[in-house]
Amino acid sequence: MVTIRLLGPPAMDRPGGAAGQPRGRKAWALLAYLLLAERPPARGRLAELLFADADDPLGALRWTLAELRRTLGVRLDGDPVAVTVDPATVVDVRRVLAGRPDPAPLLDVEGELLEGVRLDSCLEFESWLVVERHRISALVEARLREAAAGLLAAGRAADATPFAARAVARNPLEEGNHELLIRCLTAAGDRVAAARQLAVCEDLFDRELGVEPSAAVREAAGGSTGSAMMPPLGGRAAAVSQLEAGQAAIAAGALEAGLQCLRRAVAEAGRCRDTGLRARALAALGGALVHAVRGRDGEGVVVLHEAILLATEAGERATAVTAHRELGFVEVQAGHRLTGEAWLARAQELAETDAEHAAVLGVRGMxxxxxxxxxxxxxxxxxxxxxxxxxxxxxxxxxxxxxxxxxxxxxxxxxxxxxxxxxxxxxxxxxxWLAFLPWPQILRAELDLHGGDTGAAADSLEQAWSLACQLDDPCWLGMAARGLALLHTAHGDHPAATEWHLRASSVCSRTPDRYQWVHGHVLDAAVTTAIERGDHERAVPLTTALATLAAHCDLRELTVRAHLHRHALGDATALSSARLLAADIDNPALTRLLRG
Incomplete structure (x- = not known):
């Protein structure tokens, strides 16, 4: 089998080690761009992107395309240039993008996209490559976590452990990776290794971030949630009663009591061997962990994976829809676009009622x-x-x-x-619906700010901030604080605006399962304000943070905005890079900014 490797140092592997590799870094760069472009690019655009320094850019492009055809056996035809790879040829980056059913090849993925390839004369391509490296790295990490959670939910903790360990190795400062690895080690019965990994995580976070891991990481080393140790409650009727009581308690805001009831429902449904009921209880518990409790997405994901397995076994279609949708929601909030869309597409296939379709389509639209x-x-x-x-x-x-x-x-x-x-x-x-009210209030306040009605905006934002504090919701707190920063900017109170920007960034990112779009939106506003004030010392590191986050989470518009901020800060090449990255974004407001 022929394998084209673009992750790590680019190479082509043939049976028997036969020779024949594309010559030059630009050949590999061209191949990667063609394979990862959302739609076939025009020859003129490719020539400008990679061969502008050649005497005959289109001629250099033709020669490179011919070199790729000769050495790799791929078809590269037409204008725009379409790439066709022989079905018998494996392209590692495409395998990652597709999310194959067998996750084992993920353990062989090493290095970053086009590792060692640098084209200093092609700055637009370099900007594209930096963004793609972040995006592909994040996708590999998400696939590893997905594989580990699925295997753990299926009772295969030992098989799950290598995937979780690789996720930690790829991104050691992501708390959720450590939590998942500790859960795998604990479930596999290796509590010594779990405790050791917890200690590693604590020392690493103290040294690099100056913080402690959340309680969820420490509790992962404790193993069972405790539900299995509870005494029998009386069979199926008791399990149904606990499920209903747990859902009612969660809806009323009594989180700890609700979670305890739901865990009891899971345990009792297991004791009476009612697979369908246990699936429903697991889906309810997973949804509660994802939506109602901060910092518990890691546990919730494993619970939802188990719910899908049991719902599929029991023919509980509606439960499967819910669990798939919730897993998609977790991935979307984390900025894992492809893995999130895969879960949601499956939920859409299973959905039958208008209510089910509406819920899934809402998250897909998000x-x-x-x-x-x-x-x-x-x-x-x-x-x-x-x-x-x-x-x-x-x-x-x-x-x-x-x-x-x-x-x-x-x-x-x-x-x-x-x-x-x-x-x-x-x-x-x-x-x-008080738990949701701050979100539309904040958006309405921003419209009032744009319209010059600062009084109405102030009323909405103060109400939203107060309610968000009561709810202790990082997302609403971050958005409300951002809005209050913009309000103070409109009033000319720049010290207060800076203070609110700092608060917004702090509160919206304080939990590991944060909504990454909100974090990026908050950073973007802070950068904009700093640049408008001429505070470049503050704007530069914020722009770097925004660019990294946006690329890692495939927030394309915020990636473009980060490049526009760099242009405003004096980077003469950033505007052309922004225009390249914005080519497929249909946003009139962004288009106006790109005109420079």
Missing amino acids: NASDRGDYPAAFARLEESVERARRGDDERQEAWSLSLLARAHLLRGERAQATAALDRSLDLVQRQR
């Missing part, structure tokens, strides 16, 4: 919007709103309308954003 794919976002969110109306699900309608409004707001379409937000707020208030 994912597309986060990535800057506005056509897909609008299509999915509008369908979600319509299906929620048909299904008489006012909360889902309000949720999807708020995301629709956010997309319009980011595109500068304020009238459409206002219409969607007013409807969302009306539904939220009618439902008395």
Whole structure:
């Protein structure tokens, strides 16, 4: 089997070690760009991107394409240039992108995309490559975690451990990776290794970050949640009772009591060997861990994987839809676009009712919007709103309308954003959905700020901040603090604005399972304010942080904005790089900025 390796030092492996590799770094650069481009690029664009320093750029491109055809056996035809790889040829980066059912090859992935390849004369390509390296690295890490969680949920902790260990090796400062590895070691019965890994994590975080790992990491070394040790409660009826009580308690905000009931429901359903009921209880517990408790996504993911296994076995279609959707939501919040979309696409395939479709489409629309794919976002969110109306699900309608409004707001379409937000707020208030109210309030306040109504914006933001503090929700706190920073900027109170920007960044990133888009949105606002004030000393490190986060989480629009900030800070090449990276983003507001 022929293998084309683009992860690590680029190379081609043939049976028997036969010779014949593409000559030159630009050949490998061209191949990687063609394989990873969202759509076939024009020959003129490729010549400009990689061969602008040649006497005959188009001639140099033709020669390089011919070199790739000769040595790799790939088809490279037409204008735009389409690449076709023989089905018998394995391309490592495509295998990662596709997410093959067998995760074993992930353990062989070493190094970064085009490791060792540097084209100092092609600065636009270098900018593209930096972003792609972050994106592919994050995807490999997400695939490793997904494989480990799936194997752990299936009772194969020993098989899961190498995947979790590799995730830690790739990103040792990601708390969730350590938590997952510790869970695997504990479940495999190696408590000594689990304790050792906990100590490694604690020392590393103290040395590099000056913080302690969260309680979830320490508790992972303790093994069972405790539900299996609880005495029998009386069979299936008791399990159903505990499930219903747990869901009611979570809805009422009594988190600890609700989680205890749900864990009991899981344990009792297992004792009475009711696979379907245990699947439903696990899905409820996983959803509660993901949505209601901060810092528990790691445990929630494993629980949801187990729920899918049991729901599939028992034919619990609706439960499978819920668990797939929740796993997709976790991945979307973490900035794992492809893995999130895969879970959500499967949920969509299983969904039957309007309510189920509305919920899944809402998260898919959120994912597309986060990535800057506005056509897909609008299509999915509008369908979600319509299906929620048909299904008489006012909360889902309000949720999807708020995301629709956010997309319009980011595109500068304020009238459409206002219409969607007013409807969302009306539904939220009618439902008395206080846990969600800060989000549309904050977006409405930003519209008021754009319209010059600072009084209305102040009222909304102060209410949202107060409620977010009561809810202790990092996402709402970060967004509200960002809005208050912008409000103080509008009033000319720059010291207060800086203080609120600092607070926004701190509160929205304080948990490992944060919503990465909000973190990036907060950083972007802080950079913008610093540049407008001429505070380049503060703006430079913030821009670097934004660029790294946006590339790692495939936040394409924020990646472009980071390059625009670099241009404003004096980087003469950053504007052309921003334009290259924005080529597929349909946002009129961003287009105006790119005109320079």
